[in-house]
Amino acid sequence: MRAAESIDVLEHTQAGHLLTAGGRCIGVQAHDFTTQATLFITARATALATGGVGGLYRVTTNPPVITGDGLALAYRAGARLADIEFVQFHPTALAAPGFPKFLLSEALRGDGARLRNARGEAFMKSYHPLGDLAPRDEVARAVTSEMKAAQQPFVYLDLAPIGKQRLEERFPAIVRACREHGFDVPDSPVPVCPAAHYTMGGIDVDLDCRTSLPGLYAVGECSCVSVHGANRLASNSLLEGIVFGPRCAAAMTREQQPAEADCREVISAGFRLVDVGSGFYHDLLDIMWDNMGVVRSDATLRGAIQFLAHTSAKVGPSTVPTRYGIEQANGLLLGKLMAAAALNRWESRGAHYRLDCEETSDQLRQHTIAYRGDDGAPVIEFRPVELQRTRFEH
Numbered sequence: 001m002r003a004a005e006s007i008d009v010l011e012h013t014q015a016g017h018l019l020t021a022g023g024r025c026i027g028v029q030a031h032d033f034t035t036q037a038t039l040f041i042t043a044r045a046t047a048l049a050t051g052g053v054g055g056l057y058r059v060t061t062n063p064p065v066i067t068g069d070g071l072a073l074a075y076r077a078g079a080r081l082a083d084i085e086f087v088q089f090h091p092t093a094l095a096a097p098g099f100p101k102f103l104l105s106e107a108l109r110g111d112g113a114r115l116r117n118a119r120g121e122a123f124m125k126s127y128h129p130l131g132d133l134a135p136r137d138e139v140a141r142a143v144t145s146e147m148k149a150a151q152q153p154f155v156y157l158d159l160a161p162i163g164k165q166r167l168e169e170r171f172p173a174i175v176r177a178c179r180e181h182g183f184d185v186p187d188s189p190v191p192v193c194p195a196a197h198y199t200m201g202g203i204d205v206d207l208d209c210r211t212s213l214p215g216l217y218a219v220g221e222c223s224c225v226s227v228h229g230a231n232r233l234a235s236n237s238l239l240e241g242i243v244f245g246p247r248c249a250a251a252m253t254r255e256q257q258p259a260e261a262d263c264r265e266v267i268s269a270g271f272r273l274v275d276v277g278s279g280f281y282h283d284l285l286d287i288m289w290d291n292m293g294v295v296r297s298d299a300t301l302r303g304a305i306q307f308l309a310h311t312s313a314k315v316g317p318s319t320v321p322t323r324y325g326i327e328q329a330n331g332l333l334l335g336k337l338m339a340a341a342a343l344n345r346w347e348s349r350g351a352h353y354r355l356d357c358e359e360t361s362d363q364l365r366q367h368t369i370a371y372r373g374d375d376g377a378p379v380i381e382f383r384p385v386e387l388q389r390t391r392f393e394h
């Protein structure tokens with residue numbers, strides 16, 4: 001990217017607000033944290049590629065900057081979000097201190113590694129016929145259940161069945177990470193726990209990555225082009241990027257330049273970036289993990305909404321924008337929307353699992369759509385799923 005003359009990379013600069021005029025997006029307002037300058041960047045097309053929401057969870061494999069900024073910006077500007085209750089939890093993150101958690105790939109279990117509980121029992125067969133090779137959501141729930149039964153924050157991954165030589169040859173990075181954390185693999189089992197990993201939902205887009213707000217595009221994990229349904233299969237997000245990245249770019253080139261007068265007007269009006277100070281970040285991560293995590297229920301979701309509403313009411317805008325302040329404002333908004341969407345989905349489906357409603361409902365084979373209503377309040381509704389087979393000619 002740096003080598004491309006047509007691309008300017010702005011380091012330490014955070015997009016905080018989408019510029020809109022006449023019902024379309026005409027650019028972005030950003031804050032440069034090196035110079036403390038506010039930047040107004042107008043464009044004929046704007047694409048959000050800000051990643052998912054994994055960083056809003058206390059236990060995550062995602063870098064801490066992946067806090068759903070793009071979803072919050074799009075929602076505030078009037079674009080629709082889709083399926084935001086579907087967050088994938090990877091079942092086997094290394095349960096060692098640190099943020100984010102190091103990921104212990106499924107390939108280990110594919111090669112024979114076994115999950116064991118606190119009593120040393122290989123438990124997966126009692127949860128699913130595929131045992132350790134069951135889908136991610138099934139394994140994450142089984143691990144959560146064993147952790148709860150033993151009242152300990154991890155189970156164990158036993159790498160011994162792979163054999164020392166094969167383990168070192170096939171998984172050198174994993175072996176190094178485990179040993180750096182003091183686990184002498186494969187002789188010692190490794191403590192593992194589920195961690196927020198991938199956001200299936202996101203900004204609602206069509207097959208050219210167009211959002212519902214003209215001029216605004218979204219691509220990658222922040223978007224919901226809906227190829228992952230309720231439960232993404234491992235490795236499909238890179239495939240998604242390869243397919244939809246070029247389609248997004250091609251569609252953007254067909255947009256018209258915004259009128260100069262509109263740009264001048266929007267820039268002169270300016271906008272105070274939404275920033276709520278940084279005092280409660282850990283509470284936010286905790287409530288997302290505890291109440292909106294691997295398993296949910298009416299009570300946990302209502303608890304999350306109540307907590308987040310209470311916190312939103314307590315905090316006011318801060319005078320100087322900070323990265324954490326902006327991320328927290330976005331996190332508060334998204335947490336409330338995600339919990340409301342999860343509460344509205346009165347069933348269990350894919351990665352959305354409700355203890356008070358474990359069945360999958362045929363009637364709810366629908367997308368969740370969330371948007372800002374005319375009165376500013378969130379609207380959460382369902383839209384029928386339309387399956388289509390598409391062949392792209394690149």
Ligand SMILES: Cc1cc2nc3c(=O)[nH]c(=O)nc-3n(C[C@H](O)[C@H](O)[C@H](O)COP(=O)(O)OP(=O)(O)OC[C@H]3O[C@@H](n4cnc5c(N)ncnc54)[C@H](O)[C@@H]3O)c2cc1C
Pocket residue numbers: 013014015016049050051052061062063065066067069070103197198219220221222234235236237238239
């Ligand atoms: C540990 C791990 C292993 C994975 N392994 C695989 C795999 O094997 N195969 C696979 O297909 N997928 C894998 N994934 C998922 C895949 O990596 C992600 O889905 C993918 O990287 C998302 O790419 P993205 O470009 O959409 O977003 P990201 O790569 O998350 O990038 C988002 C960027 O936006 C920036 N940003 C965020 N907010 C703002 C803002 N407000 N202003 C400016 N910039 C902002 C961030 O700093 C970041 O640079 C893995 C994910 C993790 C965490």
